[in-house]
Amino acid sequence: MSDSENMGFLLISEGGDGLGLALRLKAEGHKTSMWIRDPMLEGRGEGLVEKGNAPDFTPVVIADCTGSGALLDTYRDADALTFGGSQIADKLESDRKYASSIMKECGIKQPQAKSFNSWEDASHFVESQDDSTRLVFKPEGHHSGNLPSYVSYDRTDMLHMLEHYKTIIGEAEAEFILQEFISGTCISSEGWFSKDHFIKPFNHTFERKQFLNDDLGPSGGCTGNVVWACLEDECPLCENLLRLEDFLTEVSYNGPIDINSVVSKVGEAYALEFTPRFGYDAFPTFLYGLFDGSFGEFVWDCARGAAGDTMPLRKGYAAGVRISTPPWPSEDFESKKGLPIGNLRFKDLERFYPYEVSLQEDNFITSGGVGIIGVAVGYSENSIDEAFEEAYKLCKKIRLPDMQYRTDLAEQFKSDLRRVSRYLTLNV
Helix, strand or coil, rough: CCCCCEEEEEEEEEEEEEEHHHHHHHHHEEEEEECCCCHHHHCHHHHEEEEECCCCCEEEEEECCCCCCCHHHHHEEEEEECCCCCHHHHHHHHHHHHHHHHHHHHCCCCCCCEEEEEEHHHHHHHCCCCCCEEEEEEEEEHHEEEEEEEECCCHHHEEEEEEEHHHHCEEEECCCCEEEECCCEEEEEEEEEEEEEEEEEEEEEEEEEEHHHHHHEEEEEEEEEEEECCCCCCCCHHHHHHHCCHHHHCCEEEEEEEEEEECCCCCCEEEEEECCCCEEECHHHHHHHCCCCCHHHHHHHHHHCCCECCCCCCEEEEEEEEEECCCCCCCCCCCCCCCCCCCCHHHHHHHHEEECCECCCCEEEEECHHHHHHHHEEEECCHHHHHHHHHHHHHHHCCCCCCCCCCCHHHHHHHHHHHHHHHHCCCC
């Protein structure tokens, strides 16, 4: 950004999830400030990055999560340069009916689904199904994103879970979807869009949400992932992204957008939902493992509408392992603040994406929150195994009281890759 010495970046964040991005931009030599809006999490990054919402430079404004769309649109209306975040992006993630309508308009196949505002109507619907029918419960409205989806084992199980969710959500706020369960393998496919075109290559992600090995325990949103650039000449998952091009151009979309899909055993891809933002923890793994260049320059070009057709991604696999402490994956209680993070050095921040981390007298400590400390990232040009070997080396190096992470991720993702490659006959 040599032609604009006063240019920098302002990250608008609900909970500080963009801390690792802020550190990457800072390491590249860009002026960077971060505004964390949640008081409980504003301690993230203390001593590591400038804080505030009024930096003394002209910023490119970046939203690192959903929920700041109206604010980002206000910046755009004032002719500020922005990247990511918009009311359209918020709606694509939080309003499943709207997202489904966009998929339908763009010719993207989805599982059958039915919306409900009545527990009684939903129960009657489930009772009309076969005994072995499996359905997915997906909360809508302000419960979307706050309550996890649930995949039933059979009809009876879903009836029991409807009664359970009724006690949580209540009668008056019933708003949810029951979706057909598709047996297969889940995979996310992401494209980066700037003004009127996608920037290739696209990338794919496998992730695990369950807290314990072998996919046991509660969902934590993400416990690990593997990301790689798609270099296929023909990929049905990437073709679904391309179907969004006219819509994204019409709404002046600028940033990453992901379609989470399930690929059935007969090779049919069903789109489940959008992620129109930086993904947890796929983006940390993508940024620290695959992106090979100045991310600040890339974002600045996108914000100005001057991005080219290609982005610098390395071949091979990037692996991410989430490191946490109790009480996570529960977010009902606060984690301990001020725990020393031993053996973590500044040079490790090239492959450790921090979340709840701050600096105190040149020592890294936990900043408090819910216990999501960061993501250890590894890369290999050759294999998923080698990528996770690098990530786990960092996990084993770090000394942190009550540290938690999964140890079976490489095997899980190799199995996923074999299945999807077989279903779609991809050359990976």
